[in-house]
């Protein structure tokens with residue numbers, strides 16, 4: 202077995218038979234995630250927010266983000282139904298794993314890998330509101346403004362990107378590619 206941690210960024214990868222080229226390298230991501238963590242630490246000074254990570258995609262972003270947060274905080278997870286093996290959003294969202302934490306009166310920060318159509322985030326916000334948190338904010342690694350189908354409140358956004366399929370840094374293509382440390386974009390030219 203070879204060590205992955207020492208691996209350099211690769212200019213392109215083939216995942217499930219499709220070629221993807223590098224879009225955001227790990228250093229660029231790391232710097233931006235640190236900025237977001239520091240901003241959250243400032244904005245929530247004196248409070249104790251609870252991060253709600255959206256499984257599976259947000260797990261890497263959430264882990265990195267939290268390590269740049271310098272105030273007291275907690276974490277919990279929610280899981281929604283996924284795209285299946287498709288690259289296009291089905292638009293149908295259901296809850297597969299509920300949160301365990303009691304969030305009434307708490308400051309909640311929902312952490313997502315990407316807001317595409319916005320339907321997942323809108324669904325989560327509506328669901329969490331029923332638990333009467335003191336506040337709800339959102340932290341998303343990526344946002345595709347051109348794909349948005351519903352209005353969502355985005356408080357902390359890593360990068361605004363074009364409306365193309367991406368993977369790596371937690372994001373998958375039919376469950377593969379989440380492990381890649383850099384972010385890759387579908388190469389339309391193959």
Ligand code: IMP
Pocket residue numbers: 255258284290313314315316317318319320321322365366367368372373374
């Ligand atoms: P939305 O409900 O359309 O905003 O989609 C949200 C979910 O779709 C995200 O949490 C991702 O898991 C997935 N998703 C959206 N766009 C991409 C992409 O470009 N690559 C990988 N997953 C994506």
Ligand code: MG
Pocket residue numbers: 255256257258259314315
């Ligand atoms: Mg997701």
